[in-house]
Amino acid sequence: MRKIVLLAFSLASYMLINAQTDISEDFESPTPNLAWFADDSFIDTHQANPLQNSNNNSNFVLIYQDIGGLFANIGFDYSPTFDLSGTHEFSLLIYVPSSSITGNSPNQISLKLQNGNLAAPWSTQTEIIKPIVLDQWQTITFDFNTDNFINLDPNSPPPSQRINLNRLLLQVNGEDNNDPVTAYIDDFSFTSDAGSGNGDEPIFDELVWQDEFNYSGPVDDSKWFHQTQLPQGNSWFNGEIQHYTDRIDNAEVSNGTLKIIAKAETFTDQGVTKNYTSARLNSKFAFTYGKVEIRAKLPTGVGTWPALWTLGQNIDEDGGYWNNQGFGTTSWPACGELDIMEHWGDNQDYISSAIHSPSSFGATVNTGGQNVSGASNQFHLYTMKWTEDFVRFSVDGAPHYTYNPAVKDDNTWPFDLPQYILFNVAILPNIEPSFTESSLEVDFIRIYQEESLNTDDTEVAKPVKIYPNPADSVLHVESKNHIIQYTIYNISGKLLIKNKLNQSTIDLSQIPKGIYILKLRDQNQKLLTQKFIKE
Incomplete structure (x- = not known):
């Protein structure tokens, strides 16, 4: 104009x-x-x-x-x-x-x-x-x-x-x-x-588990498990035609990234010979609610099917890490599945996310996605935010699907129990004859949850004085150590405010009258926890 x-x-x-x-x-x-x-x-x-x-x-x-x-x-x-x-x-x-x-x-x-x-x-x-x-x-x-x-x-x-x-x-x-x-x-x-x-979304800002892949060689076996056992005797689910192996040929950490490498090669395992190999990793960490961030670059080729996803820790699946640990009590899909990222090589650059539960599985209706330019030649950030009310999926900060059923029961919401992370690249029967190999490359995975309130924090940040207590609209903080951050919780331990401390005063105007717990952190990362009353 x-x-x-x-x-x-x-x-x-x-x-x-x-x-x-x-x-x-x-x-x-x-x-x-x-x-x-x-x-x-x-x-x-x-x-x-x-x-x-x-x-x-x-x-x-x-x-x-x-x-x-x-x-x-x-x-x-x-x-x-x-x-x-x-x-x-x-x-x-x-x-x-x-x-x-x-x-x-x-x-x-x-x-x-x-x-x-x-x-x-x-x-x-x-x-x-x-x-x-x-x-x-x-x-x-x-x-x-x-x-x-x-x-x-x-x-x-x-x-x-x-x-x-x-x-x-x-x-x-x-x-x-x-x-x-x-x-x-x-x-x-x-x-x-x-x-x-x-509904006052929780703030997931405490890093509870991660792998930055800043080492070389095989994956860290304190964090990852190679799932290789064929669950159906001679094949994997969904018509997949590969073997998953525990070899470094199929899962290698180098130059700051994890590579899950799908290959065209003849390989015999468990008495079964297949023409393709890949890797399927289970995390040795399970969690309930939080934010998952995975920065990744995807493989290419019709017939490739990479996925970043979760399954219920309680899944009854022979050969899975948590099943081997005795947690396997519940069949799929009653255990729940959260697909953070799926990509099919015959629909290049389309990223899909999905929810699987007893109310919708297989050809699920609980799915959404978006086109992501350069999904296979650039790194993108794949994020899932999982709360007790909803699950939201996004790429590079742009959401494309939120699952929030009106009725949350065993059929629609088996998502109030721990889930664990899976990385894999599957090969489907429509794989192109010219395919040789392609990799899912992961720069990092980080899982965040709400900051926990530990009322056992000792008063190592002393001498600290907060006043007045009870307080009206402003709480003053005096300390010989520099206090850099304050966090306020309600009496039930729910995080309400987390902020930097400026000018030694805390604005209480945003919270109603009541009893609260204040956590102070000094420049040495030492903590003090103390109760106060807002009048």
Whole structure:
């Protein structure tokens, strides 16, 4: 679009407290706190307000001039990302004088959110368009939960499920509009109660298990088990035609990554000869609820089927690690299965995730996916967030499927017991005759859970004084050691707030009256746990 737009913002505050984000920009300062940029435009972030009145008595505005582009957006990149999962609102004041309008002007303003990390950030953008009235200051609000939004890619998930939106753009009078327009905008703000729309999602930030593959040779046998036993006597499930072996030829750690290598070769094991080999790893770690992050690059070739997934620790499957340890009491699918990533070589770059339970297995309806460019020649981050309420799958921060059945029982939700990790590359009967070998390459796996409250933490961070106790809205901390972080739990041990300690004060305004547990961490990573009362 062609236009001349005068915008006014200024970032007066930018903070993250108990998942409450506040951003505001009023441009009273000659140097804004946000790094504003213009697309085919010129901007000046500190110009006099041309219409001071009771509706807006600000002294300064941002000036934005279209210099000939069809789009003429202005915006900024925001770190970490915009959290739209809970109650949130973008708000601004806008004034457009009718004298600046020429040609075809729909008199509107749009707010766009994009993933600025993409080579084509507009490809998955989401947008809200609002009408404006000329010749007056007015407040416009944008809410991606309640307003009509437009996803440029109809396959993109709703904005409330996006966790990768880190660029904001503003545009007056639409795309492909060559007609000039002048606008002034002031008092921009964004507020968000993160997670309040999703039942106060747990914060999984304590690393409980990992493998960074920063060693060489076979996989670490304290963490991994090679599952090689044929479960059906002479074959694997799903018509797979490979042998899984425990050889370094099929599972090797080198140069900082794990390689699970599927090969075309004649191999005899357990009295059965097959023409393909690969590896299937079981983790010697099982867990209930958490966030799994796996950075991986996938094999190629029609007939290859790599997977990053979990099974119930209680699965009754001969030859599996946990079955060998005596946990095998429950058949599949009653044990539950969570498929973080599956990729079929005859559908290159399409990533699928699925849930298997007694209510849906085999040709499951509980599945979703997305296209991921370069899945086999670039590393991507595959993530699963598993809570007591839902399971969500994403790639590079972009969710594509959330499983949250209305009724959670043994048929729909066998996911309240421990699961363990599996990595494998299967070979299917449609493997191409020209196939020789291809690898699933894993850079790391990390599993996070909620930080546990250990009330046995000794007072090694002493001398520490907190006051007043009982407290009203502010709690003061005095210590000879530098306290770098505080964590507040309710009396049941649920994590409520985790933040850096600034200026030796803790803001209690976000929590109701009651008894709480405070954990302080000093610069030496020593801990103190103490109770306090909020009046």
